[in-house]
Amino acid sequence: MLSVALRTLRVRWTGFVGSFVALALGVALLTVMGLALAATLDAPDRAPERFAAAPLVVRGADTLRVATSIGDRTQPLAEPRALPATAVAELRRLGRVTPDRSFAVRVPGGPGDLVGHPWSVAAFAPYEIVSGRAPRTADEVVGGGSWTRPGRRLRTDQGSVTVVGTVTDRGFEHAVFYTDTRAARLAPRSTQLVVDADVTAVRNAVRDVPGVRVLTGDGRRYADPDPGRDRAALTALNALFGTAGGVTGFVSVFVVASTFAFAVAQRRREFGLLRTAGATPGQLRRTVLAEALLVGVVASAAGCVLGGYGAPVLVRRTVHSGLAPAWFRIPDQARPHEWPSAWPHAWPYCAAFATGLLVALCGALAASWRAGRTGPLAALREADVDNRPMTRSRWAIGTGLLLTSAVLLFLGTPGDLLHRKTYVTRPMLLITAVALLAPVAVRPLTRLLTWAPARLPGAGGLLVREHAAAAVRRTAAVAAPVLVTVALTGSLLGTTATLNAARAAEVRDRTAADFVVTPPGGDGFDAETVRALRAVPGAEVSASAGSAVYVLEDGVALIRSGARAADPAALAATARLPLAAGRTADLDDDSIIVNEEWARHTVGERVRVWLGDGTERTLRIAAVLRTGTGDNGVYVTPANAAGAAVDRVDVALRDGADPAAVAAGLRAALGERGGRVRTADRWITAVSPGTDRTTRLGLLLVLGIALLYTGISLVNTVVMATADRTRELALLRLAGATRGQALRLVGAEALTVVAVGALLGLLVAGLDLAGIAAALRLQSAPAPVRLPWPALGAAVTACALLAVTAAVVPAARTLRRGAPSPG
Numbered sequence: 001m002l003s004v005a006l007r008t009l010r011v012r013w014t015g016f017v018g019s020f021v022a023l024a025l026g027v028a029l030l031t032v033m034g035l036a037l038a039a040t041l042d043a044p045d046r047a048p049e050r051f052a053a054a055p056l057v058v059r060g061a062d063t064l065r066v067a068t069s070i071g072d073r074t075q076p077l078a079e080p081r082a083l084p085a086t087a088v089a090e091l092r093r094l095g096r097v098t099p100d101r102s103f104a105v106r107v108p109g110g111p112g113d114l115v116g117h118p119w120s121v122a123a124f125a126p127y128e129i130v131s132g133r134a135p136r137t138a139d140e141v142v143g144g145g146s147w148t149r150p151g152r153r154l155r156t157d158q159g160s161v162t163v164v165g166t167v168t169d170r171g172f173e174h175a176v177f178y179t180d181t182r183a184a185r186l187a188p189r190s191t192q193l194v195v196d197a198d199v200t201a202v203r204n205a206v207r208d209v210p211g212v213r214v215l216t217g218d219g220r221r222y223a224d225p226d227p228g229r230d231r232a233a234l235t236a237l238n239a240l241f242g243t244a245g246g247v248t249g250f251v252s253v254f255v256v257a258s259t260f261a262f263a264v265a266q267r268r269r270e271f272g273l274l275r276t277a278g279a280t281p282g283q284l285r286r287t288v289l290a291e292a293l294l295v296g297v298v299a300s301a302a303g304c305v306l307g308g309y310g311a312p313v314l315v316r317r318t319v320h321s322g323l324a325p326a327w328f329r330i331p332d333q334a335r336p337h338e339w340p341s342a343w344p345h346a347w348p349y350c351a352a353f354a355t356g357l358l359v360a361l362c363g364a365l366a367a368s369w370r371a372g373r374t375g376p377l378a379a380l381r382e383a384d385v386d387n388r389p390m391t392r393s394r395w396a397i398g399t400g401l402l403l404t405s406a407v408l409l410f411l412g413t414p415g416d417l418l419h420r421k422t423y424v425t426r427p428m429l430l431i432t433a434v435a436l437l438a439p440v441a442v443r444p445l446t447r448l449l450t451w452a453p454a455r456l457p458g459a460g461g462l463l464v465r466e467h468a469a470a471a472v473r474r475t476a477a478v479a480a481p482v483l484v485t486v487a488l489t490g491s492l493l494g495t496t497a498t499l500n501a502a503r504a505a506e507v508r509d510r511t512a513a514d515f516v517v518t519p520p521g522g523d524g525f526d527a528e529t530v531r532a533l534r535a536v537p538g539a540e541v542s543a544s545a546g547s548a549v550y551v552l553e554d555g556v557a558l559i560r561s562g563a564r565a566a567d568p569a570a571l572a573a574t575a576r577l578p579l580a581a582g583r584t585a586d587l588d589d590d591s592i593i594v595n596e597e598w599a600r601h602t603v604g605e606r607v608r609v610w611l612g613d614g615t616e617r618t619l620r621i622a623a624v625l626r627t628g629t630g631d632n633g634v635y636v637t638p639a640n641a642a643g644a645a646v647d648r649v650d651v652a653l654r655d656g657a658d659p660a661a662v663a664a665g666l667r668a669a670l671g672e673r674g675g676r677v678r679t680a681d682r683w684i685t686a687v688s689p690g691t692d693r694t695t696r697l698g699l700l701l702v703l704g705i706a707l708l709y710t711g712i713s714l715v716n717t718v719v720m721a722t723a724d725r726t727r728e729l730a731l732l733r734l735a736g737a738t739r740g741q742a743l744r745l746v747g748a749e750a751l752t753v754v755a756v757g758a759l760l761g762l763l764v765a766g767l768d769l770a771g772i773a774a775a776l777r778l779q780s781a782p783a784p785v786r787l788p789w790p791a792l793g794a795a796v797t798a799c800a801l802l803a804v805t806a807a808v809v810p811a812a813r814t815l816r817r818g819a820p821s822p823g
Helices: 002-011 013-039 085-094 119-124 180-186 199-206 217-223 229-265 268-276 281-320 336-341 347-372 376-380 392-410 420-425 427-449 460-470 472-510 527-534 568-574 659-673 680-686 693-723 726-734 739-778 789-816
Strands: 057-059 063-068 071-076 096-100 114-118 129-132 140-144 153-156 159-167 174-178 192-196 213-215 515-518 539-553 557-565 579-582 591-595 606-610 616-625 634-636 646-653 676-679
Touching: 013 229, 013 281, 013 347, 013 693, 057 217, 063 539, 063 557, 071 557, 085 096, 085 192, 085 199, 096 114, 096 119, 114 119, 114 180, 119 174, 119 180, 159 174, 174 180, 199 213, 213 217, 229 281, 229 347, 229 420, 229 427, 229 472, 229 693, 268 281, 281 347, 392 427, 420 427, 420 472, 427 460, 427 472, 427 739, 460 739, 472 680, 472 693, 472 739, 472 789, 515 659, 515 680, 527 539, 527 646, 527 659, 539 568, 539 634, 539 659, 568 646, 591 606, 646 659, 659 676, 676 680, 693 789, 726 739, 726 789, 739 789
Parallel strands: 114 174, 140 159, 557 634, 591 616
Antiparallel strands: 057 192, 057 213, 063 071, 096 192, 129 159, 140 174, 153 159, 515 646, 515 676, 539 557, 539 606, 539 646, 579 616, 591 634, 606 616
């Protein structure tokens, strides 16, 4: 059979081009995603930055560690602890101790990420004076980099200062250095110290202080700002490329399997001739599988090479768009020209090659059984009518997937349906089910869409209807990429739009304030600013701080919940919390407001928690919030959020207060410290989830890659289908149709098939979004379904243009050669 398959491929190679292209591109996509995913497994080794020249750094507790039956569970603390005064005094007896402090500095026209430090820590980077001198008084600073110069007067949020010197630009931060005394006033709390003493003596001095770490050597990088940023970036990229790989893998498998099945179905007359010549059903099946094996091996290998060169392009685009850090790249050893040394990085190639070959064989396997059942009389048939497009296995698998999708969609846990990985991957089952059952709907939909054109004068509309309705397999195969394109566009963009609307509605419902005041750059307000805001006449002020609370659930899972700390009375005046039980006014220093997601959420029950600084408390549950979309966090009093900075001030108008006067008073209270005073409506618009650029770009990356492939596959399938219609076009010409009429007929049929696929895709998207809407209602966060009509219109238009072009161009080339014989 292998020799027969080789001769068939050599003679009829044009008939296998479509399958080859679909498989090669599918494997290339899998390779690209595999290589990108593999690159997220290892973070770069960073050297210390701010403390590269420091002897050692003693850092206060920044990690919560809780013992459980399966080992210690850890979480980073929202508010790292400062070292106790007794420990600091002991360290001072051992050697010189330099407290480190960091605080945001805002300068009009200066760097947006400007940070202040005491001058004494500059030597540990080391920063060196380039021009000028060190600061000596409270109104003098030294600037880092080229953004300023000695003698320049800077107006900052902490008062005006004079630049008396500049230091080298180290590249990792924009810094400004104050005197140690001034820095201590601006940032009284220090969580780490540089100690010039024997490391063993230092370790002995702090060994009884829980959570304290002594950092030496490369470990000093953990004293740098956000030391886990590389690992966090890789985790986010891993989730992004994992989701993209899942979606593109599904699309690739779906398109390749349907393309191979369609390619085999096109050869019905050829199989009939072989049966007439004496071939047995088993020989036909083995021939089809042998052809699929040969095409699969060559196409998968080509796809691996193409993907190896395509992965760096994707990574560069990801970095350029800001989704990945600048250092992220594909290792050189994983590229095709380095394959002899690429074995540690070869698993994406092996996985993509094996997947491509397996999909090719599976796609051909089902079709080979149909080929084996082809009778000798099939060679004599001239009709292109599909009498039995639905086999028993197709009915069984399609119905089973449809029922499974319904169970997961409407009977699953509501909270799970709102998670990104769930709502991105859930439509795949439904798409597959509808695609398998599509032949059942092809004829009814085709007749519905062509009902009006078929009644117009002339035979064009009637021919379009009968051609599309008769060739069910061809129509279903061409509609499949359109179905995937429309369904994914509607489901993914529609789900995010619906969830964003639900979250925005939650924020709007929770906000009873008239104004919201926020600090510039997302930093916190100091106590003096909060006091000035509270003193504004006519304003009821609720200052709240973001923190965290940790709870151990099931004895093994240490869960972090976002928390807001606010005064209960002021909170009740400026917020409408979505309470399921209890009262906001019952919140006090011995209680907590939790949500229904907590394992223990009964009012009056006491729950063991750890606060943002790691302090263990047992608090009474004062009230319970509804789950909503998952953004309803925890509320505590300021006493249970020590160290948390006020990052939002909600302001309600007292009776008779003038809104304009209150707004002016709030702005005056901010003064040089900076901040924004916005109406509640403008603040809600500003914090709307739809403004999250990273999420939007990530979703567009996932969707764009998948839709690019489905677009190419659509062209590929249409070209395959049109190339198989040479005899049909010849009959039309012999019946008297002009060349223009034949081309218009081909184009109109392509548009009809695109419309069939678009309707099926809209059906999938509608069902998927109905499940999301039901889940939101069950979570007490109802929201209207948001179908992305502009994106859907663009997707359908693109599919229509591609399909018509791919159908008309080959048909025009065929007709240009004259009216061939239909025999």
